[in-house]
Amino acid sequence: EPEVTQTPSHQVTQMGQEVILRCVPISNHLYFYWYRQILGQKVEFLVSFYNNEISEKSEIFDDQFSVERPDGSNFTLKIRSTKLEDSAMYFCASEATTDTQYFGPGTRLTVL
Amino acid sequence: GIQVEQSPPDLILQEGANSTLRCNFSDSVNNLQWFHQNPWGQLINLFYIPSGTKQNGRLSATTVATERYSLLYISSSQTTDSGVYFCAVDDAWNAGNMLTFGGGTRLMVKP
Numbered sequence: 076e077p078e079v080t081q082t083p084s085h086q087v088t089q090m091g092q093e094v095i096l097r098c099v100p101i102s103n104h105l106y107f108y109w110y111r112q113i114l115g116q117k118v119e120f121l122v123s124f125y126n127n128e129i130s131e132k133s134e135i136f137d138d139q140f141s142v143e144r145p146d147g148s149n150f151t152l153k154i155r156s157t158k159l160e161d162s163a164m165y166f167c168a169s170e171a172t173t174d175t176q177y178f179g180p181g182t183r184l185t186v187l
Numbered sequence: 188g189i190q191v192e193q194s195p196p197d198l199i200l201q202e203g204a205n206s207t208l209r210c211n212f213s214d215s216v217n218n219l220q221w222f223h224q225n226p227w228g229q230l231i232n233l234f235y236i237p238s239g240t241k242q243n244g245r246l247s248a249t250t251v252a253t254e255r256y257s258l259l260y261i262s263s264s265q266t267t268d269s270g271v272y273f274c275a276v277d278d279a280w281n282a283g284n285m286l287t288f289g290g291g292t293r294l295m296v297k298p
Binding site for chain 1: 218220222227228229230232235273275281282283284285286287288289290291
């Protein structure tokens with residue numbers, strides 16, 4: 076069964092550094108998402124992406140964040156200058172049409 | 188925005204017991220999904236169920252959209268069912284498809 080994959084599984088970085096989290100959505104899907112989950116808290120929406128542009132973003136998704144679909148398979152989330160409070164599990168999700176969103180296994184980001 | 192409340196927040200069961208988890212939401216939805224977050228943090232899709240009833244093995248779910256709630260039933264629970272169960276909804280009034288998650292129910296199944 077096709078699945079969403081994410082790399083790396085765990086990323087440790089110093090405060091102020093740039094990080095890029097990578098996702099490979101399911102191949103025929105059209106809608107792509109990033110969510111995050113701070114340890115012990117609920118999952119929060121960051122951004123949605125459709126037709127090569129951002130379709131919606133939350134208040135969390137400020138100028139430090141950006142997303143890109145550089146080719147036909149990858150979907151990336153960049154954090155330009157990481158803060159301690161960016162430490163979280165980041166999930167990528169994809170969706171074929173407007174029904175089930177399928178989540179990847181997540182990238183655990185630790186900012187020191 | 189839409190509010191999603193799950194109950195109970197914590198649940199401890201003996202192996203073999205049955206349980207019902209509840210998700211209340213404050214407005215009309217296009218999408219409702221149930222997830223199981225395992226001890227490794229992965230979010231496993233259980234059901235896509237904006238309305239009606241579905242069953243998958245020992246798990247079943249019912250959503251009554253007109254009354255704005257959904258129920259997840261776990262029968263004959265096993266230790267591998269332990270983890271956090273999340274309900275997530277897509278607000279019908281929202282142009283996009285973003286999911287809003289509830290706070291989760293943390294389930295522990297004891298052998």
